[in-house]
Amino acid sequence: MSEQMRIMRSKELPKELRDRIVARHRSGQGYKRISAALKVPKSTVASIIPKWKKFGTTRTLPRPGRPAKMSSRGRRALVREVKKNPKITVAELQRCSREMGESSTKSTITAALHQSGLYGRVARRKPLLSxxxxxxxxxxxxxxxxxxxxxxxxxxxxxxxxxxxxxxxxxxxxxxxxxxxxxxxxxxxxxxxxxxxxxxxxxxxxxxxxxxxxxxxxxxxxxxxxxxxxxxxxxxxxxxxxxxxxxxxxxxxxxxxxxxxxxxxxxxxxxxxxxxxxxxxxxxxxxxxxxxxxxxxxxxxxxxxxxxxxxxxxxxxxxxxxxxxxxxxxxxxxxxxxxxxxxxxx
The missing domain is CATH 3.30.420.10 (Ribonuclease H-like superfamily/Ribonuclease H)
Incomplete structure (x- = not known):
């Protein structure tokens, strides 16, 4: 296998190259011939053309990504707790999370609060006001x-x-x-x-x-x-x-x-x-x-x-x-x- 083919296997193909693969396929060329002409693995050609037939594009489609560790309901509940008591600790929020049936780590809770625009900061000292x-x-x-x-x-x-x-x-x-x-x-x-x-x-x-x-x-x-x-x-x-x-x-x-x-x-x-x-x-x-x-x-x-x-x-x-x-x-x-x-x- 050539060095270029090894790179093709490890990296996503540029859109321009994917368009050329589709263009050759539409002109009647087979997978093997396209692979040899463009110096890309035959398996790559065999992957790109069916996706083009199904979705009508050679653009990279959005991937679903890793599922969230905390549900949106659980995040909203934590945000409510923080708004009720801004001085609540992450350990206390962790206990609240367990009580809701979502056993989350401290880092997951912190990341969820960050997504809602809430960050831990040193509290300013102000005079006690009656x-x-x-x-x-x-x-x-x-x-x-x-x-x-x-x-x-x-x-x-x-x-x-x-x-x-x-x-x-x-x-x-x-x-x-x-x-x-x-x-x-x-x-x-x-x-x-x-x-x-x-x-x-x-x-x-x-x-x-x-x-x-x-x-x-x-x-x-x-x-x-x-x-x-x-x-x-x-x-x-x-x-x-x-x-x-x-x-x-x-x-x-x-x-x-x-x-x-x-x-x-x-x-x-x-x-x-x-x-x-x-x-x-x-x-x-x-x-x-x-x-x-x-x-x-x-x-x-x-x-x-x-x-x-x-x-x-x-x-x-x-x-x-x-x-x-x-x-x-x-x-x-x-x-x-x-x-x-x-x-x-x-």
């Missing part, structure tokens, strides 16, 4: 949906955050060859206990970023009041907000303490009435994420350097980024209403 929290968020969203953009541009948004020297935020990817994971250029240096961290207070408006302050020691109401006294009006002045701006802060106990409230009242600061447990609404959360990414790309080696780099990167945040975040605030409010006060994607 009915009261959700109601407050809905009322806040309804109240401020109609605010003008001019009003939003006069808001000074504030918050605190913690940035670690070496921590989860320093996760990075590297291009490397197999077996070189521990080569020095492919590693990120770490120290015990994360190397420490710094707490920051910052603020911004649609006009750009305001002051960024490193908090020394433990934060309490008195220290928070001092931060406001030293930085609030100066930030508003730098951002040209004037005296009649609105100050946003969350409901942290330090922010709502008596001495803080007294200072804000004595200084005639208009405070935005903010709903509790609502980090999804705070546009400054996006700036914190931007800052952490920028800082850890520069790999600070100690806390002094970390603070310096934080302040440098905070000043580098473009005004356009701040404008966009404030302009997108209505979308956050709409998302809150769509979720009926529950956590959103923001």
């Amino acid at each position: 009915a009261r929290h959700m109601k407050d968020c809905i009322e806040f969203a309804k109240k401020h949906m109609k605010d003008s953009q001019t009003m939003r541009n006069k808001i000074l948004w504030s918050d605190e955050t913690k940035i670690e020297l070496f921590g989860v935020n320093s996760k990075r990817y590297v291009w490397r060859k197999p077996g070189t994971a521990h080569h020095l250029p492919n590693t990120i240096p770490t120290v015990k206990h994360g190397g420490g961290s710094i707490m920051l207070w910052g603020c911004f408006s649609a006009a750009g970023t305001g002051r960024l302050v490193a908090i020394e020691g433990k934060m309490n109401a008195a220290k928070y009041r001092d931060i406001l006294e030293e930085n609030l009006f100066q930030s508003a002045q730098d951002l040209r907000l004037g005296r009649r701006f609105t100050f946003q802060q969350d409901n942290d106990p330090k922010h709502t303490a008596k001495i803080t409230k007294e200072w804000l009242q004595n200084n005639s600061v208009t405070v935005l009435d903010w709903p509790s447990q609502s980090p999804d609404l705070k546009p400054i959360e996006h700036l914190w994420r931007d800052l952490k990414m920028a800082v850890h790309q520069r790999s600070p080696s100690n806390l002094t350097e970390l603070e310096r780099i934080c302040k440098e990167e905070w000043q580098r945040i473009p005004k356009s980024r701040c404008e966009t975040l404030v302009a997108s605030f209505p979308r956050s409010l709409m998302a809150v209403l769509a979720q009926k006060g529950a956590s959103t994607q923001y």
